[in-house]
Amino acid sequence: MEKIRLQKPDGRELILYSRRHISRDLRATSPGAEPILANPHLRWHPLRGEWVAYASHRNDRTFLPPPEYNPLAPSRSEEFPTELPVGEYDIAVFTNRFPSMTGDATARPELSTPCRPANGVCEVVVFTQDSGTSLAALPLSHFELLIDVWAERYSELGGQKQIQYVMPFENRGEEMGVTLNHPHGQIYAYPFVPPIPARELELQREYLQKNGRGLLEDMLAGELAGGKRLITATDTAAAFVPVCARYPYEVWVMPKRPAPSLAALSGPERRDFARTLKTVLMKYDALWQRPFPYLMVFHQAPTDGRDYPEAHAHVEIYPAFRKPGRLKYLAGTELGAGMFANDCVPEDKASELQAVKVEINE
Amino acid sequence: MEKIRLQKPDGRELILYSRRHISRDLRATSPGAEPILANPHLRWHPLRGEWVAYASHRNDRTFLPPPEYNPLAPSRSEEFPTELPVGEYDIAVFTNRFPSMTGDATARPELSTPCRPANGVCEVVVFTQDSGTSLAALPLSHFELLIDVWAERYSELGGQKQIQYVMPFENRGEEMGVTLNHPHGQIYAYPFVPPIPARELELQREYLQKNGRGLLEDMLAGELAGGKRLITATDTAAAFVPVCARYPYEVWVMPKRPAPSLAALSGPERRDFARTLKTVLMKYDALWQRPFPYLMVFHQAPTDGRDYPEAHAHVEIYPAFRKPGRLKYLAGTELGAGMFANDCVPEDKASELQAVKVEINE
Numbered sequence: 001m002e003k004i005r006l007q008k009p010d011g012r013e014l015i016l017y018s019r020r021h022i023s024r025d026l027r028a029t030s031p032g033a034e035p036i037l038a039n040p041h042l043r044w045h046p047l048r049g050e051w052v053a054y055a056s057h058r059n060d061r062t063f064l065p066p067p068e069y070n071p072l073a074p075s076r077s078e079e080f081p082t083e084l085p086v087g088e089y090d091i092a093v094f095t096n097r098f099p100s101m102t103g104d105a106t107a108r109p110e111l112s113t114p115c116r117p118a119n120g121v122c123e124v125v126v127f128t129q130d131s132g133t134s135l136a137a138l139p140l141s142h143f144e145l146l147i148d149v150w151a152e153r154y155s156e157l158g159g160q161k162q163i164q165y166v167m168p169f170e171n172r173g174e175e176m177g178v179t180l181n182h183p184h185g186q187i188y189a190y191p192f193v194p195p196i197p198a199r200e201l202e203l204q205r206e207y208l209q210k211n212g213r214g215l216l217e218d219m220l221a222g223e224l225a226g227g228k229r230l231i232t233a234t235d236t237a238a239a240f241v242p243v244c245a246r247y248p249y250e251v252w253v254m255p256k257r258p259a260p261s262l263a264a265l266s267g268p269e270r271r272d273f274a275r276t277l278k279t280v281l282m283k284y285d286a287l288w289q290r291p292f293p294y295l296m297v298f299h300q301a302p303t304d305g306r307d308y309p310e311a312h313a314h315v316e317i318y319p320a321f322r323k324p325g326r327l328k329y330l331a332g333t334e335l336g337a338g339m340f341a342n343d344c345v346p347e348d349k350a351s352e353l354q355a356v357k358v359e360i361n362e
Numbered sequence: 363m364e365k366i367r368l369q370k371p372d373g374r375e376l377i378l379y380s381r382r383h384i385s386r387d388l389r390a391t392s393p394g395a396e397p398i399l400a401n402p403h404l405r406w407h408p409l410r411g412e413w414v415a416y417a418s419h420r421n422d423r424t425f426l427p428p429p430e431y432n433p434l435a436p437s438r439s440e441e442f443p444t445e446l447p448v449g450e451y452d453i454a455v456f457t458n459r460f461p462s463m464t465g466d467a468t469a470r471p472e473l474s475t476p477c478r479p480a481n482g483v484c485e486v487v488v489f490t491q492d493s494g495t496s497l498a499a500l501p502l503s504h505f506e507l508l509i510d511v512w513a514e515r516y517s518e519l520g521g522q523k524q525i526q527y528v529m530p531f532e533n534r535g536e537e538m539g540v541t542l543n544h545p546h547g548q549i550y551a552y553p554f555v556p557p558i559p560a561r562e563l564e565l566q567r568e569y570l571q572k573n574g575r576g577l578l579e580d581m582l583a584g585e586l587a588g589g590k591r592l593i594t595a596t597d598t599a600a601a602f603v604p605v606c607a608r609y610p611y612e613v614w615v616m617p618k619r620p621a622p623s624l625a626a627l628s629g630p631e632r633r634d635f636a637r638t639l640k641t642v643l644m645k646y647d648a649l650w651q652r653p654f655p656y657l658m659v660f661h662q663a664p665t666d667g668r669d670y671p672e673a674h675a676h677v678e679i680y681p682a683f684r685k686p687g688r689l690k691y692l693a694g695t696e697l698g699a700g701m702f703a704n705d706c707v708p709e710d711k712a713s714e715l716q717a718v719k720v721e722i723n724e
Contacts, residue, residue, distance in 0.1 A: 026625030045606035046577055052606050053703045056710070070379070100695065100703035111582045113605045169694035177691025188695050195700035203411050215408055222474045243475045244407035244414050264470050318697065329539025330692065331533030333462065333550050335680065336659030338557035341415045341462035
């Protein structure tokens with residue numbers, strides 16, 4: 001992996017990654033040259049026991065590019081520079097221009113609930129320079145590079161003193177609220193362990209203490225043995241529809257051994273993981289011969305310095321559709337009570353995905 | 363409150379409520395005469411520690427009415443009977459034809475995770491016979507009747523042995539996934555206390571034990587004193603944008619005293635609550651002069667026979683929009699981590715709602 005670090009005219013960081021050599025002549029661009037004045041803060045929600053982030057500057061977007069302008073494509077015009085420079089590289093990572101959290105936030109309003117500056121990091125990960133492709137369609141070696149990038153960002157962001165949790169994710173498709181179709185994801189690095197991974201870790205910890213084995217390790221062993229919900233597997237990684245899927249077509253992808261993060265995987269393990277995840281995403285797009293919208297989140301060990309023997313790194317993918325063109329809406333019972341109602345049985349959705357044949361070009 | 367109970371041709375229950383006399387000649391109708399063959403089950407999600415409901419029969423909807431057919435309007439045609447009879451009444455409640463939970467479910471698949479029949483109740487509450495109106499626009503006395511209906515359903519469903527939690531809610535607007543515009547809500551009665559209210563109760567209990575006063579009582583007192591986020595108040599009820607709003611335009615409505623449920627409110631208290639809630643909903647619709655989509659959920663004390671001195675009944679309303687025509691999408695950080703990112707500051711949204719003038723016709 002080849003990499004260079006640059007600074008954008010507005011002060012934000014840009015990192016470029018490549019499978020090949022990267023020219024040192026590349027110049028970072030940004031849509032504006034003014035420094036980013038984000039000053040987001042967190043408020044404590046006492047009834048749910050969680051932090052909420054407020055970033056009102058996100059509504060003050062004054063930049064008015066031409067309609068065909070894509071800020072994630074390489075800068076072709078001097079008049080409307082984008083987030084990406086022109087040049088040879090595969091993947092770009094930069095600080096979000098409209099962040100929900102920033103390292104230098106200082107806001108701490110005096111309110112009736114505890115407040116603190118939102119001292120996290122929000123990064124954008126542009127998967128490729130090609131606006132017309134998708135994550136699933138990247139060549140395998142390019143996809144493998146992305147696994148390395150996610151692993152490196154986990155280590156680097158997680159190594160920052162205030163960061164306790166690093167979560168890469170991809171919102172994919174207009175149905176998920178995405179306004180830019182250029183293949184990209186994001187990384188949120190939180191100054192606390194957020195409630196959903198915290199809950200998952202708590203239950204994994206209880207299971208490990210009780211059984212001497214990991215919860216996901218045991219779930220995975222069952223899926224590999226039974227096969228009914230297994231989607232694909234390589235030597236060291238596997239993907240399956242969980243028996244308790246909340247979303248139709250939900251799939252989990254994980255290394256077979258309980259590695260705490262992508263960063264903890266060896267080179268061959270990362271390549272297996274890349275092939276397994278890519279196979280799932282290709283099956284999604286092939287299922288109905290159309291781009292398959294989803295939310296994909298990575299759950300890994302917190303980076304707060306504590307020990308997490310229970311953490312088994314995994315990806316959870318929540319597809320937006322329950323059948324072609326029909327969205328799964330989250331409504332009263334999901335958002336108000338926390339009980340998901342799924343109209344589909346996981347075994348049926350798994351067999352649909354199993355039936356889709358895809359071929360990976362090396 | 364006048365009320366009669368009827369049985370639909372397919373066996374489901376129908377209850378009609380009215381401010382006036384109801385004729386005993388009314389006949390219940392249903393879109394089909396065949397008994398409902400729902401047999402939903404619950405599976406335990408070991409990584410999140412929650413139940414997920416599976417109701418695959420919900421996809422088997424064979425009934426093909428004419429496109430203008432509205433199953434929630436009174437039955438005008440013998441050929442296509444609806445869910446509602448013709449006659450004089452204000453509000454109708456009936457068992458959902460495609461339920462996620464039913465009292466007589468027996469399914470208990472043998473799987474790698476604990477399973478049980480989904481022995482809950484799913485009811486539809488039709489707010490009015492008039493398809494062209496909305497909850498906010500109901501006359502005050504009709505709205506008051508609805509509060510009585512919600513209170514009565516809480517007591518009656520909560521009184522069933524297997525029911526531990528009763529949650530009325532309204533998904534309003536196509537943006538929330540609603541396919542029928544006829545004003546209606548739903549009630550889910552669960553055979554367990556679902557995770558979101560369970561978490562809220564846990565935090566309320568801790569607060570009460572520590573402070574000798576209720577969490578919502580104290581939050582409300584602060585809002586009434588400060589006024590910055592207060593939307594409307596009557597003698598015994600109030601509505602405000604919470605300091606920790608997760609959704610732009612989020613509003614909570616509650617009785618001032620920590621009553622555990624609507625059923626525990628006196629007649630005058632219910633009338634105050636009705637006026638307060640109706641005012642909020644009218645402000646929403648008046649804000650942009652268009653129907654305002656939202657999810658509205660009621661959190662009350664569980665009905666599992668235990669004592670809940672910490673439970674303070676309240677309504678949480680989650681609007682779908684963050685500005686006119688722009689949805690607030692739940693994406694990576696909300697659904698994957700559990701940290702909401704709100705682009706709006708609660709104080710700003712409160713002042714917009716405060717500025718909207720509405721007048722209630724008695």
